[in-house]
Amino acid sequence: MGRWKREVLVIIILYLLISTMGVTEGKKGRRNINRKRHSAVSRALEIINGTSNSDAYCLSWRMAVEANNMRGWRTIPIQCWRHVQGYMVGGQYSRDISLIIDQIYAYLDTVSPFADSLDAWIFDVDDTCLSNLFYYQARRFGCDPYNPMEFKIWASKGESLAIPAVLEIFYRLIEVGFKVMLLTGRDEETLGEATVENLVNQGFVGYERLIMRSPEYRGLSAMMYKSEIRRQLMEQGYRVWGNVGDQWSDLQGNYTGDRTFKLPNPMYFVP
Amino acid sequence: MGRWKREVLVIIILYLLISTMGVTEGKKGRRNINRKRHSAVSRALEIINGTSNSDAYCLSWRMAVEANNMRGWRTIPIQCWRHVQGYMVGGQYSRDISLIIDQIYAYLDTVSPFADSLDAWIFDVDDTCLSNLFYYQARRFGCDPYNPMEFKIWASKGESLAIPAVLEIFYRLIEVGFKVMLLTGRDEETLGEATVENLVNQGFVGYERLIMRSPEYRGLSAMMYKSEIRRQLMEQGYRVWGNVGDQWSDLQGNYTGDRTFKLPNPMYFVP
Numbered sequence: 123m124g125r126w127k128r129e130v131l132v133i134i135i136l137y138l139l140i141s142t143m144g145v146t147e148g149k150k151g152r153r154n155i156n157r158k159r160h161s162a163v164s165r166a167l168e169i170i171n172g173t174s175n176s177d178a179y180c181l182s183w184r185m186a187v188e189a190n191n192m193r194g195w196r197t198i199p200i201q202c203w204r205h206v207q208g209y210m211v212g213g214q215y216s217r218d219i220s221l222i223i224d225q226i227y228a229y230l231d232t233v234s235p236f237a238d239s240l241d242a243w244i245f246d247v248d249d250t251c252l253s254n255l256f257y258y259q260a261r262r263f264g265c266d267p268y269n270p271m272e273f274k275i276w277a278s279k280g281e282s283l284a285i286p287a288v289l290e291i292f293y294r295l296i297e298v299g300f301k302v303m304l305l306t307g308r309d310e311e312t313l314g315e316a317t318v319e320n321l322v323n324q325g326f327v328g329y330e331r332l333i334m335r336s337p338e339y340r341g342l343s344a345m346m347y348k349s350e351i352r353r354q355l356m357e358q359g360y361r362v363w364g365n366v367g368d369q370w371s372d373l374q375g376n377y378t379g380d381r382t383f384k385l386p387n388p389m390y391f392v393p
Numbered sequence: 394m395g396r397w398k399r400e401v402l403v404i405i406i407l408y409l410l411i412s413t414m415g416v417t418e419g420k421k422g423r424r425n426i427n428r429k430r431h432s433a434v435s436r437a438l439e440i441i442n443g444t445s446n447s448d449a450y451c452l453s454w455r456m457a458v459e460a461n462n463m464r465g466w467r468t469i470p471i472q473c474w475r476h477v478q479g480y481m482v483g484g485q486y487s488r489d490i491s492l493i494i495d496q497i498y499a500y501l502d503t504v505s506p507f508a509d510s511l512d513a514w515i516f517d518v519d520d521t522c523l524s525n526l527f528y529y530q531a532r533r534f535g536c537d538p539y540n541p542m543e544f545k546i547w548a549s550k551g552e553s554l555a556i557p558a559v560l561e562i563f564y565r566l567i568e569v570g571f572k573v574m575l576l577t578g579r580d581e582e583t584l585g586e587a588t589v590e591n592l593v594n595q596g597f598v599g600y601e602r603l604i605m606r607s608p609e610y611r612g613l614s615a616m617m618y619k620s621e622i623r624r625q626l627m628e629q630g631y632r633v634w635g636n637v638g639d640q641w642s643d644l645q646g647n648y649t650g651d652r653t654f655k656l657p658n659p660m661y662f663v664p
Binding site: 178179181182183184185186188189190191192193213214217218220221222225381382383384386 | 449450452453454455456457459460461462463464484485488489491492493496652653654655657
């Protein structure tokens with residue numbers, strides 16, 4: 123673009139700017155303009171700071187969730203709907219996961235497994251291996267309260283997609299000799315078949331065991347149930363080198379493993 | 394401001410804009426301008442998206458730190474210097490803390506302490522009660538590696554400022570009858586006096602005990618040392634209802650307390 127064209131463009135912008143200023147000018151216009159200018163200035167400042175008030179709050183909220191400061195919540199704050207949407211589908215969620223998976227690779231470089239077929243890794247399933255993003259997209263990313271029946275219908279379809287970076291490290295771990303255990307609170311009787319199918323159709327093959335909640339563990343909290351299963355694995359001689367989940371209840375309790383890795387999940391909380 | 398004054402102002406801005414555009418115009422100017430325009434456009438897009446590539450990475454990094462996925466790091470990534478600076482001094486750090494303190498208030502509403510003088514709360518000191526922000530500001534917010542001698546000199550001055558929201562909950566806890574224990578890895582012999590003074594000059598008065606690292610615990614990791622002290626408190630009959638710190642090593646290990654609260658700290662890592 124030539125220099126004079128740019129200048130013409132700037133003059134047009136100037137003209138539009140001045141006419142916009144004039145539009146609301148009238149008898150009572152002054153206050154309106156001041157208000158408008160104020161809100162434009164504060165919006166500009168928000169954009170420059172990268173945060174609107176609501177985004178700033180939702181970022182704090184998300185951070186508090188990930189650091190396990192926020193517990194027992196049933197829905198995300200309604201004002202965070204769009205923020206969580208932006209986070210989940212705008213790229214940052216994937217970036218966050220990639221950086222965590224990088225930490226797993228870095229950790230792997232520092233350990234020396236015994237290679238006696240008892241070196242184990244544990245992965246949670248929902249939103250660790252398989253993403254329920256499509257399901258939560260239709261539930262305002264967690265603004266709607268959890269509905270167990272609806273979720274069961276969704277999970278029965280076996281249409282959850284693999285989380286790519288997790289699938290990659292899953293293969294790597296099997297390749298270097300770890301026994302990968304998939305440990306999920308999903309009900310074995312009603313969701314067993316669909317879960318196995320979904321894992322296969324997303325490429326999760328070669329794991330050692332898929333451990334689902336059998337009738338005797340119904341009613342136990344995820345943390346209690348998973349602690350008990352890990353205790354049994356320990357008893358069978360397994361050493362849990364790593365434990366990966368999107369919920370703190372996957373990673374806390376007893377026998378949590380040598381290292382835990384918390385994947386992000388701002389959409390729901392499992393106690 | 395009158396309408397004509399605004400118009401004059403806009404014309405001046407226009408003039409400045411055009412002259413700036415002209416400055417780099419010359420024989421080889423075209424490429425410079427294109428580059429400038431490109432970088433201005435991408436910067437604008439970054440601002441609109443709220444993230445530059447570097448900001449997106451640093452946000453992932455900060456999230457990984459807070460979720461305890463990133464361990465044993467000695468300095469923050471150099472490209473995150475400005476991001477961490479913006480976070481620490483731009484308001485979001487304070488907002489994050491406030492939301493966590495809100496969770497403490499909410500938790501307090503749900504508990505029924507025994508009121509037998511054995512209901513305890515534990516607070517860490519550095520960057521939990523007292524902020525070392527001024528110190529780290531001069532060390533590029535954690536880009537420079539930790540220097541124990543330098544830090545000791547800083548801490549000896551007793552010039553750290555209270556973190557206001559923490560001071561507030563500190564008073565509230567004492568008011569409702571908790572015995573507040575301050576538990577710090579600071580060396581008792583060399584920093585005892587300065588720490589007591591600093592706490593007093595920042596308003597931290599009325600706590601039950603300040604427990605500093607005595608010679609017998611030198612060399613222990615923060616996690617081991619603090620677990621051992623908490624074990625002793627348990628033995629003395631105390632029930633730890635809450636445990637607040639900026640490091641995961643304050644909150645992990647044994648006898649961690651009924652609830653833990655992780656305050657943000659993207660500037661340094663204590664094992």
